[in-house]
Amino acid sequence: MASNSPISERGRLTKHDVRMLGWRSLFNQSAMNYERMQADVWTLAMLPSLRKIYGNDKEGLAAALESNLQFINTNNYAAPLLMGLEASLEEHGEKRSTIDGLRIALFGPLAGIGDAITWFTILPIVAGITASFAKQGSILGPLVFFLVYLAKYTDCPINKLSVDRIFCLEYVILNRKSAHYKYFDEDKEL
DSSP, X not given: OOOOSOGGGSOOOOHHHHHHHHHHHTTTTTTOBTTTBTHHHHHHHHHHHHHHHHTTOHHHHHHHHHHHTSOBOOOTTTHHHXXXXXXXXXXXXXOHHHHHHHHHHHHHXXXXXXXXXXXXXXXXXXXXXXXXXXXXXXXXXXXXXXXXXXXXXXXXXXXXXXXXXXXXXXXXXXXXXXXXXXXXXXXXXX
């Protein structure tokens, strides 16, 4: 179910669109279900960008929405990178099979990397440092750990990683000369 709109007729995403996609990605785990995991909020986050990209092409938009509603489960800090790649490929008119293949191939490995960094690296280091404060009788230890855990757990917008995810999205979509485009030429088959 390929889109009928040529690349030149597709809408272009602005920096504001990319930032809004980043902000909407913060809610990626707010509506989980056992059938599709994060697909509902993933699609909701992508919807305004897809509407702008597809414009009046209802068939292309419907195919993109149906594709985005398939199972996906990834780390919240890695999700914006994948959303950015997907939006970039949509914007450049790549084949649906290429876009779906990229999303399916990367969501698992990105989840593993993101979980390893956040749950098995950052939080244990913070726990060790703050435990030494607590052992010395400082109330600062438990408070700092709680704030770091809360910021990680809730994807607090003031969290540095959450702000970085927006700039990561912006870089992937707005950097038109990125090296990954050479692998997604319309004339080549993967």
